[in-house]
Amino acid sequence: MEKSLPVKDRNPAITYRDLEVSQAATWFAAEIYRVTRGLGHVSGTMLRDTLCRVADSVPLMIARGQAGRSARESFRAIASARVAIAELDAQLFVSEQAGEIPRAELNMLRQILRYIDCYCSTSCPTREEAGLGDAFGSMLAS
Secondary structure, eight states, X not given: OOOOOOGGGOOTTOOGXXXXXXXXXXXXXHHHHHHHTTOOXXXXXXXHHHHHHHHHHHHHHHHHHHXXXXXXXXXXXXXXXXXXXXXXXXXXXXXXXXXXXXXXXXXXXXHXXXXXXXXXXXXXXXXXXXXXXXXXXXXXXX
């Protein structure tokens, strides 16, 4: 798996699309759209809109972080991604309490969100360390 490199050491041929965490964040955003598609009433619509808006921002911030021209610029973008991840986690908790999204779906979304957050914090750089193992690769492949 390719980690984001310090700005001066970056290979310009590596883009955000090459980063597994970017792929995971993009997949996560698509899953949020799929999982929330069936929410129809007013509170479900507001929850769906919030989840989709924030889920969309995570891969955008990761891309901005990878493309940053300075270490400071990259750090700010990744810090913004982590704020969005915290907001997503809180929204998933609200949806769990409201019974809006099935528990199995929530657990899967939380597992992927934990991986993305770990990667952005550099505290667990591999999916195995995030507790995902081989299951994650098959999710991305589907």
